Amino acid sequence: MSALPEIDAISLRVTPYGEADLIVTFLGAEGGKIAGMARAARKSRRRFGAGLDPGNRGVLSYTLRPRSDLATVEAFSEARPPELGANPVIGFAAVSVALEATDLLSVEDEDSAQRFAALTELFAAIARGTDGRVALALFLATALSDAGYAPSFERCVRCGGEIGQGSRFDAARAGVSCGRCGVEAAVAPVGPELAARIAALTPESTDAAAGRVAAEWLGAALQHATGRGLKSLAFFREIGS
Numbered sequence: 001m002s003a004l005p006e007i008d009a010i011s012l013r014v015t016p017y018g019e020a021d022l023i024v025t026f027l028g029a030e031g032g033k034i035a036g037m038a039r040a041a042r043k044s045r046r047r048f049g050a051g052l053d054p055g056n057r058g059v060l061s062y063t064l065r066p067r068s069d070l071a072t073v074e075a076f077s078e079a080r081p082p083e084l085g086a087n088p089v090i091g092f093a094a095v096s097v098a099l100e101a102t103d104l105l106s107v108e109d110e111d112s113a114q115r116f117a118a119l120t121e122l123f124a125a126i127a128r129g130t131d132g133r134v135a136l137a138l139f140l141a142t143a144l145s146d147a148g149y150a151p152s153f154e155r156c157v158r159c160g161g162e163i164g165q166g167s168r169f170d171a172a173r174a175g176v177s178c179g180r181c182g183v184e185a186a187v188a189p190v191g192p193e194l195a196a197r198i199a200a201l202t203p204e205s206t207d208a209a210a211g212r213v214a215a216e217w218l219g220a221a222l223q224h225a226t227g228r229g230l231k232s233l234a235f236f237r238e239i240g241s
């Protein structure tokens, strides 16, 4: 008997199916997204425990089924949830947005190493004590850059000029547009002081206010780039301030 495929994976999304089953969407450390049916996962928690919850990372064993887009989840071993840091509600909201963003950006059968690393780095930063708002802002900046929309808070995203009076965050270009340039999808006015605080964010930053604003704006940019809504962003907005 040949061994089942086994990969390091993170659960992104769980959907109840029928009376007893779950459909779970994972991001693999390689190979992109995998959607699998976890049979009887809702009836018997013994097989998967709480291991399938979104955000959990573990070793996924699965079998591919003929004529089906869904794999069968055989096991998700050593599963552990992300640590949510000193402010678990903020940590949870940040992780939720990051999982949903990853789900939107990922497809099956792709090289997912970079995206997987970005997600595990977000988990590690929050576990180390980085504020969830700052960690999410940095995660979304990386996700947008990887998708070809590198965010810009230092100079005008259109003309490269200085950010001054009348500057706005433009979701269509994931950056700040100066007062002299046009804006496709204006989100909010940005003064030079706030733009500088956002541009200066690092995992060591304690500027949660700048992190929150940046995460909300970059979330809007990601929605614009994918043409899809990030449902968890509303929850993050509600509890993040």
Ligand SMILES: [Zn+2]
Binding pocket: 156, 157, 158, 159, 160, 161, 177, 178, 179, 180, 181
């Ligand atoms: Zn400009």
